[in-house]
Amino acid sequence: MKYDVVVVGAGPVGSTAARYAALNGAKVLLLEEHASIGSPVGCTGLLSTRAVAECDLKPSDEFVFNSVRGAFVHAPDGQCLPIDGKQTKAYVVSRKNFDRALAVMAVEEGVELSLRTRAVGLEKKNPETGKEGKESSQVKLRILRNGRPETVCTSVVIGADGVKSRIASYAGLEKPARVLPGIQIEAPYASDDSDFVELFPGSFAPGFFAWTVPVDEKVSRIALALEPRLALKSDQKDCSPLSYLERFLRSNPHVKARYSGGMLDFVVGGIPIGPQEKTVSDGIILAGDAAGQAKPTSGGGIYTGAFAAKIAGKVAAKAALERDTSAKRLFEYDQLWRKGLGRELEIGMKIHDYIGKLEDRQLNDLIGSLNTPSILNTITEYGDMDHPSILMRKLMFSGNSLRLMKAFGTFIRTLF
Ligand SMILES: Cc1cc2nc3c(=O)[nH]c(=O)nc-3n(C[C@H](O)[C@H](O)[C@H](O)COP(=O)(O)OP(=O)(O)OC[C@H]3O[C@@H](n4cnc5c(N)ncnc54)[C@H](O)[C@@H]3O)c2cc1C
Numbered sequence: 558m559k560y561d562v563v564v565v566g567a568g569p570v571g572s573t574a575a576r577y578a579a580l581n582g583a584k585v586l587l588l589e590e591h592a593s594i595g596s597p598v599g600c601t602g603l604l605s606t607r608a609v610a611e612c613d614l615k616p617s618d619e620f621v622f623n624s625v626r627g628a629f630v631h632a633p634d635g636q637c638l639p640i641d642g643k644q645t646k647a648y649v650v651s652r653k654n655f656d657r658a659l660a661v662m663a664v665e666e667g668v669e670l671s672l673r674t675r676a677v678g679l680e681k682k683n684p685e686t687g688k689e690g691k692e693s694s695q696v697k698l699r700i701l702r703n704g705r706p707e708t709v710c711t712s713v714v715i716g717a718d719g720v721k722s723r724i725a726s727y728a729g730l731e732k733p734a735r736v737l738p739g740i741q742i743e744a745p746y747a748s749d750d751s752d753f754v755e756l757f758p759g760s761f762a763p764g765f766f767a768w769t770v771p772v773d774e775k776v777s778r779i780a781l782a783l784e785p786r787l788a789l790k791s792d793q794k795d796c797s798p799l800s801y802l803e804r805f806l807r808s809n810p811h812v813k814a815r816y817s818g819g820m821l822d823f824v825v826g827g828i829p830i831g832p833q834e835k836t837v838s839d840g841i842i843l844a845g846d847a848a849g850q851a852k853p854t855s856g857g858g859i860y861t862g863a864f865a866a867k868i869a870g871k872v873a874a875k876a877a878l879e880r881d882t883s884a885k886r887l888f889e890y891d892q893l894w895r896k897g898l899g900r901e902l903e904i905g906m907k908i909h910d911y912i913g914k915l916e917d918r919q920l921n922d923l924i925g926s927l928n929t930p931s932i933l934n935t936i937t938e939y940g941d942m943d944h945p946s947i948l949m950r951k952l953m954f955s956g957n958s959l960r961l962m963k964a965f966g967t968f969i970r971t972l973f
Contacts, residue, residue, distance in 0.1 A: 560586045561877035562870070563698055563711040564668075565676045565724050567594055570845030570862040571717030572659035572668075573612060577870025578715070579666040583877055586709065587660075587668050588700065590675035595656030599826030600859075601741060601778045602650040603754065603770050605942045608860035609648060611867075612659060620654035622772050626752050631811055632924040633759035633917035640936050647754075647942060649770055649778075674702045679714060679727045681840050696840040712877035713887070715842045715869050717862075720827045722847035728838050733829030733849035737765055737856065740798035741780030743822035747815045748774055757812075759920050761805045763787035764913035765856070769812065779816065781805060782828050782856055784913055798825070828856040831906055836894070837887040844869040850898065852943070853909035860943045861902070865894040904946040911968050926960055 562578040564571045567589035575587040591597075603625070609616055616624075624645040630638040664670055678699040698709050716724025725732045751771035758766040764784025769777045781802055788796040793804070806816055832849040836842065844850070844865045851858035872890040876882045915923065927936075932952065939951040 558586075558709050560584050560669075560709060560711040562586075562713045562715060562873045563588065563696075563709060564715040564717055564870075565698075566590075566716070566718035566845075566847070567656070567660055567663075567670065567672075568717060568719060568845065568862075569612060569656055569659050569859055570847075570866040571715070572656065572663045573863050573866035574715045574717055574844055574870040574873070575668045576659075576663040576666050577867045578874040579663065579668050579870075581871050581874035581878075583870075583874035585663075585668045585874075586711070587663060587670045588674040588676060589670070589672050592673050593653075594660045594672070595653035597824075598652045598822075599739075599824055600652045601768070601770050601780055602652045602655070603647050603857070604650055604655070604859050605647045605857070606645060607943050608857070608863065609650075611860050611863040612655075613662070614655075614658060616648055617658075620650045620658055621648045622651060623649040623751060625649065625754055625771070628754045628756050629749070630756045630758070630924060631809075632921045633757075633761075634921045635810065636921065636925060636928070638924050638928050638933075639753075640933065640940060641753075642940060643937055646940075649772055671702060673704075674700050676714075676718070676724060676727075677701050677706075679724070711840075712880075712882045713840055713842060713873040715844055715873055716847045717844050717866065717869075718847050720829045720846040722843060724841065725833075725843055725847055728841040730835055730838055730841065730843060731833045733831065733833060733846070735831045735849075736827040736829050737782040737784060738798045739780060739782035739824075739826050739828050739856065740802050741778055741822075741824040742802070742820040743772065743776060743778050743824075744820045745775060745817040746771070746777035746779060746812075747817070748777055749815075755811075757781075757805070757809065758912065758915075758924075759917045760791065761809060762801060763791050765909075767802075767805050767809075776821065778822075779806065779812070780824070787913060828858070830856075830909060832895075832899075832902060836891050837884050839884045840882045840887075842869045842873055842887055842890050844894075848894075850894070850902070853902065853905040854945050855942060857942065861898050864897055865890075868893045868897075901944055901946055904949070907968075907971065908945060908949070911965075923965070926963065929960070931955075932960075 561583035762781035764787035767781035830853040845862035
């Protein structure tokens, strides 16, 4: 069987890339190894309004459980920074239904979707010479469909197969180098206000943070992700994410008072931070978590992944139809996604590394110093989950710069 584009992985990025390839005239096959779209879930499902729009979806009861407009940032010493965005900033979604909505849109554009189909290897062949790695190479993708081996031929493979991307390995590309292990339960939790998420930076989750995201007033998704190398340096004996989550539920006074025990759902997964240097090779494109495109500040990967997926689908289709699928031709994708996201991810990584290294007492000082009406107003006006650099820049060049310089030291000056 011969396709112009085969997309491996029917997560949000794969379905979006497949749809855009089809919209640009390609014959597209979308493969998913599981028997069901959107399952198992590896996500909190907090999507900015922009992320939903980037996926070309309108918020709908089909997948939205709740809307949130801000965050309570809890310092390790218990003080709370209330950030009120004053309007809906994000949705809490059913990832299963969200992923399904995207897969349906792909199929409606003519994409062929094959479940229980796993990519298990590939080889690149030039149709004229039969040699590997030449321009306009054909890719032979080995798959197991319902457990039976098959081969599909295609001009381009888009690896949207997540953080453990096997397509990256098969194509000789690097996988995301830095991955934050994350863990989450959905559980009974009496939120103070289900319009707000709660964030807990500090030693409960070394190098990143813990969070609660309200599904409704009675149930929240309680999660954390951490930097393994910082967790290993801590004085906790068991450095597994599960052990950290248990400690957070047991020992954080705010959470302990609201969490009634037990769980309704359990999720583990990895968050890739820091994209690889190369996201294309002959006949291959990587997108989404497979390309390390999640935001290092929040761990969110849907907005950035969807942004890159659209470019991936379009470039793959055009290249296949032009019969030049060389790495040189596909590099257009690399250039375009980095133009849109590269700088923000770079600044996000600096913020991630800086905040992650702060000790609890430094975080207490930092959060305390942000708790002024003027700074909170700036955060309300310019806070943006997807573009934290906008707020950092506004804060830096506002009348509060002296206060911030004291809080952040010289770090903030190195950002821009
Ligand atoms: C604990 C946690 C919480 C998170 N919370 C949020 C959040 O609130 N908001 C947010 O924006 N992001 C969040 N993320 C990140 C988000 O889940 C990812 O960035 C997003 O799912 C990436 O989408 P993707 O399509 O690239 O990959 P995935 O969603 O991982 O999809 C990859 C798909 O490829 C399939 N696949 C893999 N290998 C093969 C193969 N060989 N053959 C066929 N199919 C294959 C998989 O089954 C899967 O369906 C969170 C991550 C974690 C771990």
